[in-house]
Amino acid sequence: MSGDARTIDIFTALSKRKKSFADILNRQKISGIFSSPPYVGLIDYHEQHAYAYDLFGFDRKDELEIGPLFKGQTKEAQKKLC
Ligand SMILES: C[S@@+](CC[C@H](N)C(=O)[O-])C[C@H]1O[C@@H](n2cnc3c(N)ncnc32)[C@H](O)[C@@H]1O
Numbered sequence: 001m002s003g004d005a006r007t008i009d010i011f012t013a014l015s016k017r018k019k020s021f022a023d024i025l026n027r028q029k030i031s032g033i034f035s036s037p038p039y040v041g042l043i044d045y046h047e048q049h050a051y052a053y054d055l056f057g058f059d060r061k062d063e064l065e066i067g068p069l070f071k072g073q074t075k076e077a078q079k080k081l082c
Helices: 010-017 019-028 050-056 075-079
Strands: none
16 A cells, blocks of 8 residues: 555555454554654655565555655745655
């Protein structure tokens, strides 16, 4: 399962993918999420992992990537993150 961290509804997305796990989450809820956020303006993650999209047939979602290198490191680019 993958999605835009800013907008995904984890419970709905998971219930479409693995209902039994979604049912457990709905009952027990989520206590916390550990995250390693993108290094803003330093890496194009889709390009870095292009082989994986190709190998596994994942759809690329370049336009949803937070702070990719190709959008730069300017204050203006940073303001557009959220
Ligand atoms: C510093 S890396 C962390 C990688 C991860 N911890 C791992 O071990 O594979 C930041 C990750 O954020 C992802 N990312 C960028 N924009 C995102 C978005 N809108 N929603 C969810 N993840 C995003 C990137 O694709 C990248 O894999």
